[in-house]
Amino acid sequence: MRYTIAQARILAGLTQVKMAERLGMSEKTYIQYEKYRKVFRMNDGMNFSRITGIKLDSIIFFNPKLQINCSEEEVG
Numbered sequence: 001m002r003y004t005i006a007q008a009r010i011l012a013g014l015t016q017v018k019m020a021e022r023l024g025m026s027e028k029t030y031i032q033y034e035k036y037r038k039v040f041r042m043n044d045g046m047n048f049s050r051i052t053g054i055k056l057d058s059i060i061f062f063n064p065k066l067q068i069n070c071s072e073e074e075v076g
Helices: 006-012 016-021 027-034 041-052 064-075
Strands: none
Touching: 006 041, 016 027, 016 041, 016 064
């Protein structure tokens, strides 16, 4: 099973404020990640995975539609 960032956070029983604190960032910045307006760096993604207790490869860290658009632009 795969989880969005928000689903993983909720499954861990954390609020956006608490998750932001645990990751060492502002709530506003964290929300940008949860809305897929920013992409986690690998070390932050690994930390997020550790905090939630969900395997790294079970968390969706990017919006697949954005990934497709970026890939098409590079090719075209």
